[in-house]
Amino acid sequence: MSHFKPNLSFSLLTARNQQPHHSTNDATTSHTSQYSVNRSIKDCANNGRHAIVVVIMQSELEETTALLKTSQEHLVKAMADVARVSDELLHCQQLHEQADKQRQLLETQLKDAEAKLDAVQTENAYTSKKIVDKLEQRVRVVVA
Numbered sequence: 001m002s003h004f005k006p007n008l009s010f011s012l013l014t015a016r017n018q019q020p021h022h023s024t025n026d027a028t029t030s031h032t033s034q035y036s037v038n039r040s041i042k043d044c045a046n047n048g049r050h051a052i053v054v055v056i057m058q059s060e061l062e063e064t065t066a067l068l069k070t071s072q073e074h075l076v077k078a079m080a081d082v083a084r085v086s087d088e089l090l091h092c093q094q095l096h097e098q099a100d101k102q103r104q105l106l107e108t109q110l111k112d113a114e115a116k117l118d119a120v121q122t123e124n125a126y127t128s129k130k131i132v133d134k135l136e137q138r139v140r141v142v143v144a
Helices: 008-017 026-046 051-143
Strands: none
16 A cells, blocks of 8 residues: 655645635635635545545645634734724824923923013112112212
């Protein structure tokens, strides 16, 4: 009894190549691919191939389907993470805009306060000079 080891990769590729290449829907593509593989399995069984080949191909199909489901679950989780991070980024951008507006407001208030301080210091210097001049005048009057 010879040990026949079929080239399953080649048979799966052949089945995949039989599907239309212009499909735009992923579910349709997956369904078409599975249909092609199932049809290929039936053709092998009908052509007198060994039953073991059919079992192996069905096993590979189940493994591939399980891998596809796992990949889809990972994709859903990744898309949820992307949406969450996008929301966080938007929130951070809004906080940054608010902080920037507050910074600009505080800078304006600081400039106004500095201008008032300069005006008060100038007025105090003028008033102090006037008071000193008056006191000197009184001292001259009293001394004279």
